[in-house]
Amino acid sequence: MFSDQDGSAASRRTGETAPVGAREALLGIIEGDAEELVASFYRTFLKHEEAANFLSHSVVQERLSHSLCRWLRAFFRDEPDDTEFAARQKHIGEVHARIKIPIHLVLEGASLVKSGIARRLPASSLTGEEMAAVLILLDERVDLAMRLMSEAYFIGTRQRAQVDEAYRLFSLGQDISMERESQRAALMEWSQSALFGLFGGQGNATLKPISASSFGLWLRHRAGMMFQGAAALDPIEGIMQQIDSVLLPKIADTRTGDASGLPQAVERLQAAIEEINFLLAELFQGAAALENGRDPLTRTLNRRFLPSILSREISLATTSGAAFCVLMIDIDHFKRINDQGGHSAGDLVLRQIADVILDSVRQSDFVFRYGGEEFLVALVETRLEDAVRLAERIRKTFTEQSLRLPDGGELTVTASIGVAAFDGHPDHAYLVNAADKALYRAKEMGRNRVETALPSDHDAPARQDAV
Amino acid sequence: MFSDQDGSAASRRTGETAPVGAREALLGIIEGDAEELVASFYRTFLKHEEAANFLSHSVVQERLSHSLCRWLRAFFRDEPDDTEFAARQKHIGEVHARIKIPIHLVLEGASLVKSGIARRLPASSLTGEEMAAVLILLDERVDLAMRLMSEAYFIGTRQRAQVDEAYRLFSLGQDISMERESQRAALMEWSQSALFGLFGGQGNATLKPISASSFGLWLRHRAGMMFQGAAALDPIEGIMQQIDSVLLPKIADTRTGDASGLPQAVERLQAAIEEINFLLAELFQGAAALENGRDPLTRTLNRRFLPSILSREISLATTSGAAFCVLMIDIDHFKRINDQGGHSAGDLVLRQIADVILDSVRQSDFVFRYGGEEFLVALVETRLEDAVRLAERIRKTFTEQSLRLPDGGELTVTASIGVAAFDGHPDHAYLVNAADKALYRAKEMGRNRVETALPSDHDAPARQDAV
Known part of the structure; x- marks a missing residue:
């Protein structure tokens, strides 16, 4: 549907079918410069804070550079009403939805590629009119690809958001009071083993960090999903970091050197654990209130x-x-x-x-x-x-x-x-x-x-x- | 961030700042032709099946034509790094997400507007080079707007999909066996009142259609959401339509004219209601299986x-x-x-x-x-x-x-x-x-x-x- 639509848009726009020369000029620029175009795309995007998150890994760069090159080269070879052309753009949209690349970044990338090609036009031997025809063709083709891509992206994103939410509610729907008790227990287990390690006969045995404990793993890998965006999450994470990077090393120091600071350090550890316990209770309480589909007082819908x-x-x-x-x-x-x-x-x-x-x-x-x-x-x-x-x-x-x-x-x-x-x-x-x-x-x-x-x-x- | 990004992209692309003439030429075309541009946008989109769904209502056309005109006129007046420009595009993205207009339609609309303007260029007194500059400026500005819009759209769409899913699961989480019994009862209530109306003393009293009964309303306005996409939904809807448009009129006919066909017509009605009852059971059964987050046999995750x-x-x-x-x-x-x-x-x-x-x-x-x-x-x-x-x-x-x-x-x-x-x-x-x-x-x-x-x-x- 869109390719037909677009074919006619192309004719409408130039007043006639795009000149054969325009397409060949574009093919020439891309064939010659695809790699440099892609390289400059990455140079620009790596300076872009949000985009860099998705591209900074070397594996990604290597593979993505490769596929971007291939994508560009195939771009003006295929006819836009080619079903393979459409299938390729839709597939890219699905992948982008899967890895959750924000769509505005993809559109920005497309604009970068367009401007990269446009910048090369003055150096060509094209007349002004021919340049205009090339620009129109370039723009139409890239826009068509972005439409096909974003259609697939939109469907994928909606589905993913639904499944994510279903999973979150499923996690919450598990026996939440049991979960709460079992995480309280996991926290106590860690602190107990820390205390035994400290006062027991193991001498300089290293203390296991709380962030690597069963409780620490749960907080990052389960609670983060269940209690999405809850206010208590970050403070708990912060206290755990403080325990691991400040309190435990301090306790270890007092054991090997001057022991006079030990009682105070242990007291601070105790206070930190109590604070986590308090925040944990808050986390579970908040969830119960949040998930209610009805107003608790009137039983009308939320x-x-x-x-x-x-x-x-x-x-x-x-x-x-x-x-x-x-x-x-x-x-x-x-x-x-x-x-x-x-x-x-x-x-x-x-x-x-x-x-x-x-x-x-x-x-x-x-x-x-x-x-x-x-x-x-x-x-x-x-x-x-x-x-x-x-x-x-x-x-x-x-x-x-x-x-x-x-x-x-x-x-x-x-x-x-x-x-x-x-x-x-x-x-x-x-x-x-x-x-x-x-x-x-x-x-x-x-x-x-x-x-x-x-x-x-x-x-x-x-x-x-x-x- | 994007406006800066784009400002520099603009210079990169033309090799220098966009000539003042290009912007003024664009402003001229838009000032003079905004209404005709918008009208042709609607003419094209109303022929477009998917888009027409969103535009066919006269209220929408009237209001949207108006805002599209305003949008176009403000478009090249503002500087792109104007925060108001960005705020306006984001607001439009939010509205589009709210009314669930597919983003590819919005992008297609933008391409239509671009091509409408491009088509007017040859009639202007611009040189080829100037036309190229105008095209680049036009493209960049529209693309920037689409990026800002789609960023807001994406966020809105994700949030909406999550809330939709939360509501669906909330509906399902309500006491579902009670819901099932209460809808069975609603169905029987209708058929009973139909039979009383038929054989009671009310003579020619019209029979209330099942689609307007409590059961019919529930099926369309609750079940459609709860059992999204379930296979039994459409058949139930189909049988209800058959009852209302074929069976009830037939029964009414036999009462006023030749009564010999009555027993057979009543039997067919009974069979139809039994069929609905059967499909209803299927609907509720399917939901229980579907919503399980765990594999029922092994208790591992779905x-x-x-x-x-x-x-x-x-x-x-x-x-x-x-x-x-x-x-x-x-x-x-x-x-x-x-x-x-x-x-x-x-x-x-x-x-x-x-x-x-x-x-x-x-x-x-x-x-x-x-x-x-x-x-x-x-x-x-x-x-x-x-x-x-x-x-x-x-x-x-x-x-x-x-x-x-x-x-x-x-x-x-x-x-x-x-x-x-x-x-x-x-x-x-x-x-x-x-x-x-x-x-x-x-x-x-x-x-x-x-x-x-x-x-x-x-x-x-x-x-x-x-x-």
């Missing part, structure tokens, strides 16, 4: 799934032509409940509020806790008038239904609700924002009411943090 | 996590400089056990084989079931000589340890093992392949032995299906 669900529903609605609506519900003056009855009152009331909403919708709808006392409801296959009717019903239920307070008292609340119908825009942030603006208007107009989004409410994406 | 784990270990080894090795273990003549003792013997023996391997490695290593009787072991922070020693120990354990058979008998097995050390290549497929080649040599050389990968074994990626 807001982080909002993009996944809304964009899927939007694409279903786009394909099927079915209607799709969003309600944004905010409880009026909720702060007063917290102010008067404390957070336990607020929490109890909020739970009952969520139940009212959950009981009002169908099993196939989605209820999210969007903010403190704000809920977002996604109503599948629902037209605007039905969504407004439902919103009215929810609003009315609140005014009629008493909610319990922890002290046995009761209260009723009112809700302001904004309703927006999907209007075809593929970006869900616009839909959320439209409902939000309607909600804002309901508040402005005195609260305890339902407002529908105006067409102009659909004109901007949601608040920055909404997506 | 091979689908191989890319996630190996590529993470490779990047850890690259950063830290630590050694990293892979063992590929295959049991010799395993087929004989299945042939003689049947699959139950094979399964029992395989479980004990896996235990031998699992007991031989550390907690921080990874053991995968790679194939039928083939296991892959990833040994973190392990040098080649230690990996070979471990492989020897495993090989020896097999020759010494009797394995139980279901009939109370015993047998011993032997294993061939290939060992490969990470050599710096970022693609894990190469490492897996090197171990595989060494294993092959161990087989060739008479089995029950350990072979180490030769440098030349690292020269090709793994078998197609390995990654």
Whole structure:
């Protein structure tokens, strides 16, 4: 598809088919200079911090130089609608996804190659018009390759990200409290053996570094994946390094020389291990909270799934032509409940509020806790008038239904609700924002009411943090 | 970083700074023709099947035409090292990731715009040299924008894929047997109400379509996400459509006209519902098998996590400089056990084989079931000589340890093992392949032995299906 597409783009662009001379001029430059082009590509990229990470290893350089040369030489020999040409670019995209080379680096590399060739043009015997034709051909061919490559890259990247996440959640889903105890034990095992080594009869036996212990290996090779990006990871790593590079050598010194500093050094080691233990507990605790798909208080869906669900529903609605609506519900003056009855009152009331909403919708709808006392409801296959009717019903239920307070008292609340119908825009942030603006208007107009989004409410994406 | 990089690339490419004339010529073409450029962009893209999906809605066309015009006009006004220029391109990349526009379409769009401008050049009063300068400037600026965009796009896409997968697994992790019963109930509820409607006193009351029932909604809006790509999904959808568009109208006809066909029509409806019930059971069963992170027989890791784990270990080894090795273990003549003792013997023996391997490695290593009787072991922070020693120990354990058979008998097995050390290549497929080649040599050389990968074994990626 793309090669056809591009063939015609080429003719469109030059107003006629690319002159035979242009292709031959390009082939000439590349045949003669492929190795120098590749060498200069590497010179530039090795100065580039991010790219150098991928290229600095000699094995890579050697092999990649080779394949880059081959790639360049084949580049203008094949016709772009050659299926082998397409297959080669796609394969490269798959490999790049596998080794996770950022795509912007690949595009930058392509620009480097293009500019390397363009720089050689003035030295050729081409006229200005011929140079222009060569530049257009060069650009089109390289761009086509980048498109084919990035298509494969995109698919590979999505798949990899999914499997990575599945593995991470799988690791977390293993018996996590057992894992926690077994790592606490591994840590204690190391410190015990360090102490035995120190005070036992082994004299100058070297102490095994904590980073090479079972605990140290676990931290780097398991915890790093399970607790991706957790704040406690780096500090634990830092303390382990401190133990291995500062505390253990200091203890070893006091044993061979002046022993007076020993008690203090051992105390510092003990403090370091306690600190690791504390951070370890934090790590496991944080994970439990993070992985919950539902808001623990209200049992409504966690807001982080909002993009996944809304964009899927939007694409279903786009394909099927079915209607799709969003309600944004905010409880009026909720702060007063917290102010008067404390957070336990607020929490109890909020739970009952969520139940009212959950009981009002169908099993196939989605209820999210969007903010403190704000809920977002996604109503599948629902037209605007039905969504407004439902919103009215929810609003009315609140005014009629008493909610319990922890002290046995009761209260009723009112809700302001904004309703927006999907209007075809593929970006869900616009839909959320439209409902939000309607909600804002309901508040402005005195609260305890339902407002529908105006067409102009659909004109901007949601608040920055909404997506 | 990229703007600097690119600034210098621009000078490298033309041999000097881009002539002022080139930029002004470009600005002139764009100022005058932005709207026509955008219009032709849409004309081309609307003929493009994949792109049309994203553009066909009038709302989108209207808004996107507008922003594309604005984007083009600002394009050569800003300096490329302008932070606002970069911020704008990154923002566009984020939006594209959010609405999941494939990146190759965006790149194709950029090529269309480039060629639209290039096509206008011959009509200008520029010389050939000036045209070449304009083309270079145009190309560089658009490429820079695409790089900035795709960097943001890539990050957004990865994050989205992770959240999508987390949501899918969260949905599956909900009480799935309860979900199954509740959807069976929803299906029966619909068919019961259809039958009551049919034989009850309501006369010509219209029958509610199954696709609009609670079950129908669940299938489209929940099951589609939970059971992504499951084979049973489409057939269920197909039967529901058949019920709504063929069977229900037929039943309605027999009630108003000739009633003789009624029993047969009702029988067909019953068969259709039974078929849905059967497919539903299949759907839930398949999910349980699919989501298991471990091989159910041997409790070793599922091979689908191989890319996630190996590529993470490779990047850890690259950063830290630590050694990293892979063992590929295959049991010799395993087929004989299945042939003689049947699959139950094979399964029992395989479980004990896996235990031998699992007991031989550390907690921080990874053991995968790679194939039928083939296991892959990833040994973190392990040098080649230690990996070979471990492989020897495993090989020896097999020759010494009797394995139980279901009939109370015993047998011993032997294993061939290939060992490969990470050599710096970022693609894990190469490492897996090197171990595989060494294993092959161990087989060739008479089995029950350990072979180490030769440098030349690292020269090709793994078998197609390995990654």
